[in-house]
Amino acid sequence: MRAIWLHEFGGPEVLVPETTPDPTPGPGQVLIDVAHANITFVETQQRSGRPGPFRVTPPLIPGNGVGGVITAVGPDVDPTVIGRRVVSATGGSGAYAERVVVDASAPIEVPAELALDEAVALLADGRTATMLVEAVGVQPGDRVLVEAAAGGVGSLLVQLASRSGARVIGAAGGQRKVDLLPGLGADLAVDYRRPDWPDLVRAAMGGVDVVFDGVGGAAAQAAFDLLEPGGRMVSFGLASGEWSPVSAEAATARQVTLVRPDVPPARLRAYTRQALADAAAGNLRPLIGQRFPLERAADAHAAIEARATVGKTLLDRL
Secondary structure, rough: OEEEEEOOOEEEOHEEEEHHHHOOOOOEEEEEEEEEEOHHHHHHHHHHOOOOOOOOOOEEEOOOOOEEEEEEEOOOHHHOOOOOOEEEEOOOOOOEOOOOEEEOOOOOEEOOOOOHHHHHHHHHHHHHHHHHHHOOOOOOOOOOEEEEOOOOOHHHHHHHHHHHHEEEEEOOOHHHHHOOOOHHHEEEEEEEEOOOHHHHHHHHHOOOOEEEEEEOOOHHHHHHHEEEEEEEEEOOOOOOOOOOOOHHHHHHOOOOOOOOOOOOOHHHHHHHHHHHHHHHHHOOOOOHEEEHHHHHHHHHHHHHHHHOOOEEEEEEEE
């Protein structure tokens, strides 16, 4: 099979296409014929060797999310699952390939009404967005600020918060991204690269009740400063390259709650199923902004790091 290998840390060019033996499912495992692989920002950091909780050790095939069809099972697995369309985490690696073996309990069946590529786009981002909206308790009338609102998670947060009856402010970097936000449900769209963006939010909304921080750094600090007493803030990303600098002490002084979800794996699967069901019912739309063939994984990573992407980036098996 074709696969992308990471043999050493470095720039996107260290992602190398190679021919690799097909994996074989053992006891308690299934084989998935991969149609699409999900790419996350975290994987670009893993490739570069950046220290952190998700650091990997080369050599390996990167990637942690796929969508495809189960084509074989291990000797003790129910064979009736063969032929099912599924999405699945891969245990931290192995997704940038034509085939992958996973534990039989890992795949989640894709609803018949939902396209497989959309399901893959929701595998990680859908469960994250659904979890975050529930964790902060978005209520009708809340003024909700979503940073990185044109990204994979952010674009879903805008939709979910709007559907909950909130007034949504979408903040994105660059006019191309900002222009996408009203179509997702944002009542106000601002470019957080402009130094006066907090003033625009204050003029329109007065302040905010909830911040979904997907940027970190200075943008996170500016968003925190917009929160009214009793507000809630949760960080889910670091598009700036830095996590939010807001301390627990600063939050307490401002009467703001810093939400840090701690969710068991079983609950994460439930969030994934909920996101897939919402999309199948037409209530949630993943924004697939760009796609690359498997062999061009390096180009996909380069585009993400250049912040030239919108929504979700997929690797497609062609």
